[in-house]
Amino acid sequence: MDKVYESPAAALADLDDGASIAVSGFGQSAGAPVSLLAALRERSSRELCLVANGLPPGADPIVEGGRVRHLIVSFTARSGRSSATDQLLSTGAMTFELVPQGTLVERLRAGGAGLGAIFTPTGLNTPIAEGKEVRCFDGKPYLLEPAIRVDYAFITAHRADRLGNVEFRGANRHLAPSFAKAARVAIVEVDEIVEAGELPPERIDLPGIFVARVVRKTVANTLPKYGLHRRPADIAREYNGKPGRTRLQIAEQAADLLPEPSYVNLGLGIPSHLSSFVEDRDIILQGENGILGYGEIVDDDELYPDVFNASGVSVTPRPGISYFDSVTSFEMIRSGRVDVVVLGAYQVDAEGSVANWAVPGMTGGGIGGAMDLVASGGTVMVLMEHRGSNGEPKLVQRCAFPLTGKACVDIVVTDLAVFRRRDGVLAIDSVAPGFTAEEVWALTEMDVPAAGVRNGAGGM
Known part of the structure; x- marks a missing residue:
């Protein structure tokens, strides 16, 4: 069961129009799957639905090319950064659903767990609750949020073996496991690919049963880590x-x-x-x-x-x-x-x-x-x-x-x-x-x- 593909492009060869893709990453660019995004930019796939905490700058050319129809994200905009996404959303050329981060990851976890929905206290008394079912448990109100399942997930990790077992490093796992589990085809790009048995079992953070394809990283992550206009911290107003x-x-x-x-x-x-x-x-x-x-x-x-x-x-x-x-x-x-x-x-x-x-x-x-x-x-x-x-x-x-x-x-x-x-x-x-x-x-x-x-x- 060898899950290693020769290149990111080969791993995306069957990604067609209309696909839904969960793109992992945190902050501006930490853990962004830049190699897979670069391969996606070279494809002609259109009418895509992208799911993410917030799209990393590496996804901008895909959005700017009019290839995305819908976003499900926690951030459509970030302080100090403007992009074509803002214009497309404001004109209605691209639609979106804004989701609190904890709700987003839990909806994906539920999708990967074969569940239909979750109930959460997050978002009550805010615009996020508009039009949603509220149900009380033990006297407390909760919002109904449907599970999310996607066709593909793009994630990044430190190492993987040929069976698809994955080892993350430090804080760079964040959304990746839930994104992978919610996907029909989870693709992971890694720094290093090893043979089965070389990863100590206790260091496997995502079992290979949740991973369909493994590729070696081909593009370095040089995306900006911060917004463009960070305020000086030592100057008083x-x-x-x-x-x-x-x-x-x-x-x-x-x-x-x-x-x-x-x-x-x-x-x-x-x-x-x-x-x-x-x-x-x-x-x-x-x-x-x-x-x-x-x-x-x-x-x-x-x-x-x-x-x-x-x-x-x-x-x-x-x-x-x-x-x-x-x-x-x-x-x-x-x-x-x-x-x-x-x-x-x-x-x-x-x-x-x-x-x-x-x-x-x-x-x-x-x-x-x-x-x-x-x-x-x-x-x-x-x-x-x-x-x-x-x-x-x-x-x-x-x-x-x-x-x-x-x-x-x-x-x-x-x-x-x-x-x-x-x-x-x-x-x-x-x-x-x-x-x-x-x-x-x-x-x-x-x-x-x-x-x-x-x-x-x-x-x-």
Whole structure:
């Protein structure tokens, strides 16, 4: 049962028009199957349905060529990056379904497990729930989400043997196992192909029964890891002629509020910097890409190959680190085992509702794992600058943008203040040096609660 093909092109020889393809990868490009995407670009297959967390830049020529009819993704757009996808979606030339990351991976897992659907708490009270069946179990509401099955899956791994047994490396398994299991034909591109028996059984992360074809990588992954316009983390925004906290200082302030011991999930943007401020504390960081126990961000991407956070940014492995797939990661999240989730946001309102995946004028957006995280039952902390780059308010009386979660935020840390939700409303807990509570409220477009300001941020 030799599953090795001579080339990516040979492995795709029967991929016809109308095929559905699950394309693995995380962040901008981590784990992107670049060799298989390059082979797909050379084919004439059209009317494709692509399923992905977010399409890596390597898929852009396929989309730009008008060869894709439908997307099922967690990200149709990413901050700082624009592409032909945006234009095609806005004109209706290509349709899409936006799915929370944990729901996406679970729907694919269900498809691979021979199940018809799942029920999930993720997305309740948001646009994702519109038109979907809601059913209660043990007094709690859940959304019905159908399983996803695909014709092909493109995944990447470190090694595979000729029987199709696969070994991943570090955090680079993420969505790949569930994508492979949901596919009629799962194709894996690897750094190395070995003979059957050369992979130790305990290091086989995906059994060969789920893999149809194996090819050696022919294209290096040189795709960009980050968005085009990453904000400097050490430059403060000014208010009333005075500097607030920098993005790094926001993260440092937030780190001081974390309880010990605790498991903490860090989101994209400012929250990702928090990992640089918990090294000596009894805090274990978790990422929805499938990593538990990582440390600070490192600039050298080659120092720790395949060790990265949910932003796709390279990080240090701490003693006791573990890696797993995204199904396991979201089991940790939805089961309430993650104590604190730290997110960025576009808006937070007075009752603690949060919007962080879409703004007016955007077609689709970037949900990622945020909806799963705010529905987890853990403490929800939002880190953001007090006002946007154009001076627009981010703390508002009621969110005008599509909700990520309703009345779920417990703490907000901005460059001007720390807010806590008490008795159903946000109130100032402490202010940044050089500012007063009155100044902060004047820059905040929500009603001032009777609680006013409480001195001292304290812990949770």
